[in-house]
Amino acid sequence: MLAILIAAALAEPPPAEAPAVTDWGFEDHLAPLTLRDGEPLHIASDRCADCHAQQHADWAASRHRSAWTNDVFQTGYLVEQKDFCVYCHAPLAEQTAEVLANRDWYTAQHPRINAPLPDKLPEPHAAEGVSCATCHWRNGRLVGPGNGTGAAHPVASDPSLQESSFCAGCHEFYMPEGHGGVISFTDVPMQHTFTEWQNWSAQTGEERTCQSCHMPDGRHVFRGAHDVTFLRSSVSVDAWRAGGAVVFCLESVDVGHHLPTGDLFRHLTLEVRDADGWHTIHRIGRLFALVLDPETGEISKQLSADTSLRPGEPVEVITSSASAWRLRYHYASAEDEVRGLLPRDALIVTLLEGVLEEE
Numbered sequence: 001m002l003a004i005l006i007a008a009a010l011a012e013p014p015p016a017e018a019p020a021v022t023d024w025g026f027e028d029h030l031a032p033l034t035l036r037d038g039e040p041l042h043i044a045s046d047r048c049a050d051c052h053a054q055q056h057a058d059w060a061a062s063r064h065r066s067a068w069t070n071d072v073f074q075t076g077y078l079v080e081q082k083d084f085c086v087y088c089h090a091p092l093a094e095q096t097a098e099v100l101a102n103r104d105w106y107t108a109q110h111p112r113i114n115a116p117l118p119d120k121l122p123e124p125h126a127a128e129g130v131s132c133a134t135c136h137w138r139n140g141r142l143v144g145p146g147n148g149t150g151a152a153h154p155v156a157s158d159p160s161l162q163e164s165s166f167c168a169g170c171h172e173f174y175m176p177e178g179h180g181g182v183i184s185f186t187d188v189p190m191q192h193t194f195t196e197w198q199n200w201s202a203q204t205g206e207e208r209t210c211q212s213c214h215m216p217d218g219r220h221v222f223r224g225a226h227d228v229t230f231l232r233s234s235v236s237v238d239a240w241r242a243g244g245a246v247v248f249c250l251e252s253v254d255v256g257h258h259l260p261t262g263d264l265f266r267h268l269t270l271e272v273r274d275a276d277g278w279h280t281i282h283r284i285g286r287l288f289a290l291v292l293d294p295e296t297g298e299i300s301k302q303l304s305a306d307t308s309l310r311p312g313e314p315v316e317v318i319t320s321s322a323s324a325w326r327l328r329y330h331y332a333s334a335e336d337e338v339r340g341l342l343p344r345d346a347l348i349v350t351l352l353e354g355v356l357e358e359e
């Protein structure tokens, strides 16, 4: 397998002039990603493992690897089955084809439908999620940030891999809307991590990129909200009694965008315990409302509130009585927690907690 890959790559005549900036092709989200004009191509990431063991091991444990298979995504997709989800979570043409071949199976699995299930065809390509080839293979060549010195294969050099704009292709996109079966995107962001990062960078003069924080030393860990140690260190809570009240001060710590960012359902809750048990006194994150356009009769999702923590902007929350507090992170929506496709424990993690001494 390795020999075939290398031989095929070597047999490829180098393009007359390597393009200065690769057309990554991520921006579209309305069609699967084809890596060579019209030609289906999938390179299994295992083929890179022998020579790039560290990158492979890091990636294999990352959320990019499980972007199609992880439970939080799979249950989200069962509730909202849209082709454009596949174009990002299993983006290559061969991956998408496998999933679309199972369309009936997914439809039958829809939580509201109770039908006998047809057999599901295997999805070995889709199971690779965001693979090595997705980020590194274009126009029949491996693309790397350097000049390929010492590489066992031809390398097209593109330093733009090291810029935040490279990640933006998938980490910045808008709400879709459908007109007569044709999908287009509105101007309401579904994820706007790249814009949040640009604002942070402009305000602070920081030059750190997505890669600096999520791929430290080039490590392919893509650590994020599913790395609970990393998540825990990204927020601080101070709590004290003042007069008859309890005051909380919440702040994000060294986060180059909002907390939470990314998926629209992510949120945090600040909860206190009193004689009646635990209560949420503050929700951190975005909320959306379905809005009807009286002229066109169309319903769209609009942002109705955004209490995400901004970098460098502490937030104070005051409550009347409490004996203990906790800050919890929620990977999905409150509806998902009630819907019960996944156990609550899989959707909620307590980040910080404390006891308030009596005065």
Ligand code: HEC
Residues within 6 Å of the ligand: 045, 048, 049, 052, 055, 056, 057, 059, 060, 064, 130, 131, 132, 133, 134, 135, 136, 144, 145, 161, 162, 166, 211, 212, 215, 217, 218, 219, 220
């Ligand atoms: C989500 C996109 C993405 C995926 C998936 C990905 N890489 Fe990378 N890779 C990058 C970026 C970005 C860099 C540049 C990192 C830097 O220099 O800060 C990079 C750099 C590299 C380098 C150069 C040396 C180094 O480690 O910096 C190698 C080799 C490499 N990747 C191999 C792989 C292999 C093998 C896989 C699959 C197991 C893989 N990559 C998956 C984005 C990705």
Ligand code: HEC
Residues within 6 Å of the ligand: 002, 006, 043, 045, 047, 048, 049, 050, 051, 052, 132, 133, 136, 142, 143, 144, 145, 146, 147, 148, 149, 150, 151, 152, 153, 155
């Ligand atoms: C037979 C061994 C071998 C295989 C297989 C192999 N590589 Fe490499 N590759 C190398 C060596 C050696 C280098 C140069 C040293 C380094 O950067 O790690 C390299 C360099 C790279 C670079 C960095 C180029 C640069 O200068 O920026 C990338 C990216 C890369 N490989 C990706 C891949 C991916 C993705 C695969 C699987 C599709 C793969 N390689 C398969 C040996 C291999």
Ligand code: HEC
Residues within 6 Å of the ligand: 164, 167, 168, 171, 193, 194, 197, 208, 209, 210, 211, 212, 213, 214, 223, 224, 225, 230, 231, 234, 253, 254, 255, 256, 257, 258, 259, 260, 261, 262, 263, 266
């Ligand atoms: C200064 C460091 C820093 C920079 C720069 C940064 N991040 Fe993050 N990121 C974090 C920290 C810390 C967390 C964990 C806290 C959280 O979940 O927000 C995180 C979490 C995330 C998460 C998952 C958690 C969530 O809230 O959904 C994603 C996705 C993410 N970052 C993507 C990006 C992208 C894309 C960029 C560049 C456009 C970027 N980050 C730039 C530090 C950084």
Ligand code: HEC
Residues within 6 Å of the ligand: 026, 063, 064, 066, 067, 068, 070, 073, 088, 089, 091, 130, 134, 135, 166, 167, 168, 169, 170, 171, 210, 211, 214, 215, 222, 223, 224, 225, 226, 227
């Ligand atoms: C081809 C699309 C694509 C590209 C390019 C891409 N990502 Fe992602 N990324 C995803 C998807 C899809 C997920 C969600 C996986 C899941 O279901 O949890 C994700 C998840 C993440 C997470 C969240 C991990 C967590 O624990 O919450 C981080 C961090 C992240 N990506 C960083 C990056 C960085 C940094 C880059 C650029 C070097 C990048 N991504 C490029 C598609 C992409």
Ligand code: HEC
Residues within 6 Å of the ligand: 029, 063, 070, 072, 073, 074, 076, 077, 080, 081, 082, 084, 085, 086, 087, 088, 089, 169, 170, 171, 172, 173, 191, 224, 225, 226, 261, 262, 263, 266, 331
């Ligand atoms: C343009 C790319 C893109 C599209 C389209 C997309 N996603 Fe995602 N999705 C991401 C990225 C990037 C993340 C990681 C953000 C984060 O960690 O908060 C993510 C995260 C998620 C998560 C959280 C997974 C986890 O590990 O916690 C779920 C669930 C999810 N997406 C479901 C969907 C569904 C359902 C659709 C279609 C309706 C969809 N996505 C469409 C890029 C995309």
